[in-house]
Amino acid sequence: MRYWLIALSGIALALSALAGVAAQAADVAAGKEKAELCVACHGDAGISQTENIPSLAAQPDQFIQWQLVFFRAGARKNEQMQPIVEQLDNDDIRNLGAYFASLEPPKASKPDDNPDLSQKGAQAAAGRRCASCHTDSYAGTKAVARVAGQREDYLLKALHDYKSGVRSGGGMAAMAEVAYPLSEEEITALAHYLAHL
Secondary structure (H helix, E strand, O other): OOOHHHHHHHHHHOOOOOOHHHOOOOOOOHHHHHHHHHEEEEEEHOOOOOOOOOOOOOOOOOHHHHHHHHHHOOOOOOOHHHHHHOOOOHHHHHHHHHHHHHHOOOOOOOOOOOOOHHHHHHHHHHHHHOOHHOOOOOOOOOEEOOOOOHHHOOOOOOOHHHHHOOOOOOOHHHHHHOOOOHHHHHHHHHHHHHOOO
């Protein structure tokens, strides 16, 4: 518990530092240049072609910034991300958020081959009130992720990680609470539905 309080305090300080420089506009061009570090995994123009790696294109600016701060502070852990985020200062994080937010969103990579599963996913999304945070179009807003058009395999992984508690803490606590009661069938249906929006 003490570790999490210290980690959350560090995150709060980092976020307040980012907010404190809000008057300084983000530099999308600098973000694009810094995003060269991200292309190998997250793809050109932020569209991932790699299994279990999310697309970052059109993710809300604040969402990208929060996630990078969580990784940098150690509240989110990922072996591939750690050496990358250690190189980022607050300006880099601000610029990357602006750059990825400026990109065209991913489109479903193929037509929906299972509309019945998508219908079950739409029902699960309505029942869990996913739109109350992710917006009616599931495009996300502020510090809430865009899930529309995200890779299906990544959505499955993320929902399983939230359900099992592998991914929790900070802004992710609400998702852990939502995902915990989901059945395997609901997780599969939700991931399929959202990926094909």
